Amino acid sequence: MLENLHVDDSIQLERHGSILTLWLNRPESRNAMSLKMVNAIQQVFADLADDTSIRTVILRGQGGHFCAGGDIKDMAALRVEATSVGSLQPYVDFNRRFGAMIEQVDQAPQTVVAVLEGAVLGGGFGLACVSDVAICRDNAQFGLPETGLGVLPAQIAPFVVKRIGLTQARRLALLGVRFNGREALQVGVVHEVVNDAAELEQTLQATIEHIKRAAPLASRATKALLHRTLNEPLESLLDDAAQQFAQAVGGAEGQEGTMAFIQKRLPNWTEQ
Template structure:
């Protein structure tokens, strides 16, 4: 597996964990089209690599992501003025393709949220399997206050926290911090300082390592299908997947490790 070359992301492979750092600190890691394309390339390059079990997304310079890049909007405006009627559609939809890919990524997605977690950054938080936030992180959907809409983000916010709360956040643009994000169900854990944040991340990664890699992949695919397929169809396939897991290498190793009171082979 070869990771793509990136300009806006720092990539660090640490055993079974790929750390992806959004690296445009001068703009609070605003998400440019280049960053969107690079994230998609990274997701694609590792999705079939079973040796990589978790992807950790965080931002450089004390911020996660302040939303979309205004320069890209200006570029789309120029294209539209030159006759490209789909310029805005293409730009916006590309972000939606990226966040959909992130949502469906078979590895565990962990977001470490500091500083600005706005717009597109908020969207990434809402598709993560585990979200850990600094208490002082600032969350919000500022789009409507700018005269635009959270077009590709709103559906994922609804899935994350429900329609009632999503309506309030999207239609008021209010900003709030880590503990409110925890109460709303956007994040799973809040840390009071950098040391606590790092400890929470390390504990999460230890927990992921205790889970069998393929079992995690199949389980994530299962839970993402809830509400998308008839329940009986979903449960029929889940039973087949369960039988395959029990009879597979992971199931046999997990059972043997339990009986022998030792860590499973994947717990490293």
């Protein structure tokens, strides 16, 4: 369980009831994503996969930045390793590990909230694109700088396209332009933009309250259903969704939700 999980100090975990905050914790490098950080995030989300006691995971960065992308020091170490083995495989393995981590966050059954400040670049941009709710400061700096460095946003690209569509993804990835929170809202990367730190915290708390009003199991099932809409035939998907709906109506959450509505009170899961 999460309480017994020992993770690298590149991240910090902070739990309040059903809310878990995962802090990216390399402020000296604007939370650049090292292999250790990638592995630590994977550990956490693997542990959370079947943990129904955690309803929300909040992704944040220490030191006023979310994430400035991949760690250049790791790339230098990979270059040495690739030279020593005479193969590009170390680069392949490193890059694919990052993609696996992004996919884990994307598929997490919990509601994932990204709180975006400062640098939201490269891998950090990709991580923002797999959040369910993204809140950012107006002066945050977004971008996909990979092509300007002679590389590709290889593992990030599919998730960026799903988030904002192919037309916008092409412009941002091929030009490598930087843009602020207001434009991030316009293109669909984020859902809300705030003007200062106090408003950021207020908006986050309001978001958490909304999440708590949704039934925990119904939220997990809904998120899974939404993901399936991208890949499955419509008729069979709707047939299965009808079965899930029937089970939910007759289940404990459906009954509690109905009674709470009739009795004009909040359902019991809002207290969790």
